[in-house]
Amino acid sequence: MVAIAYSVAFEGVEARLVEVQCSVAAGLPGFGIVGLPDKAVSEARERVKAAFGALSIALPNRRLTVNLSPADLPKEGSHFDLPIALAVLAALEIVPKEELARCVALGELALDGRLVPVAGALPAAMAAAEDDRALICPRDCGAEAAWVEAVPVLAPGNLREVVDHLTDRAPLARARPGLIEASPATNCLSEVKGQERAKRALEIAAAGRHHLLMVGPPGAGKSMLAARLPGIMPPLSPAEALETSMIHSLAxxxxxxxxxxxxPFCEPHHTASMPAIVGGGRSAKPGQISLAHNGVLFMDEFPEFPRPVLETLRQPI
Ligand SMILES: Nc1ncnc2c1ncn2[C@@H]1O[C@H](COP(=O)(O)OP(=O)(O)O)[C@@H](O)[C@H]1O
Ligand SMILES: [Mg+2]
Structure with a gap:
């Protein structure tokens, strides 16, 4: 008896579809997860068991095996809790397999069965759209994922609501896209007195999307001018907005x-670490360079940054 749920694994800003297979077989009772899970994914087992307890569902006295396929792709993060729980429920014939196969699911489970928001709902919705499936994500992620209009986004608050939806007892309504973030109160360029040439340079850089290096004595107004650059940039085009939001969603x-x-306006301090600025690290999060995509990366006190960090800027620049 094998049941399949779908989820995603993140590779940079791309979300790749992952099949979560669950089989129930005779043998020593147990619950194993294979397919290159990291620590957070392995711990899903305990959260899933507890959430089932909250729903008064008992695990059978048989061997449950969950495989995350493709098995050679590393799986990171707690968002596999929900698809693992759903695959197990389908294997136990508590939710219908055909319904489940039409969805991509992601979300972290709390011990009482609540769904906890996770990062990356927007790229996951894009992946679901490409594959022509619906998306099930935690309630607080629904507004973000619903920006991808091509997919029906369902945003339940807990595991019971997902079960009721899949078994057609209480179908969920589609989530609505979130409100557009009001523009942050930006400082105005008109506050800068004089400095006509510097202002002109700033305007040209904003219009042509050029890089800008300001050199001058302390107190000349360099930081003040730089902080006013986002205020004179045009709003993002819809494609740019989606692209940049995907990166922010991942973070x-x-x-x-x-x-x-x-x-966006990113202002890393010169003591920030290399992964904070360039991205990467153990859980491969976007760094300040990526977060500033389509916006401004402002490196105040530029010469104070460590040389290896400055060298990594060569390629993006
Ligand atoms: N052209 C200017 N117009 C208005 N205020 C200025 C101007 N130049 C400097 N200042 C004032 O001096 C302060 C210090 O400037 P700052 O931008 O920190 O200088 P820098 O970064 O070049 O050392 C600013 O916060 C601002 O109050
Ligand atoms: Mg300064």
Missing amino acids: GILDNGGILRHP
């Missing part, structure tokens, strides 16, 4: 499900 910093409409 889990998209507020209230709104997508970004204004160019």
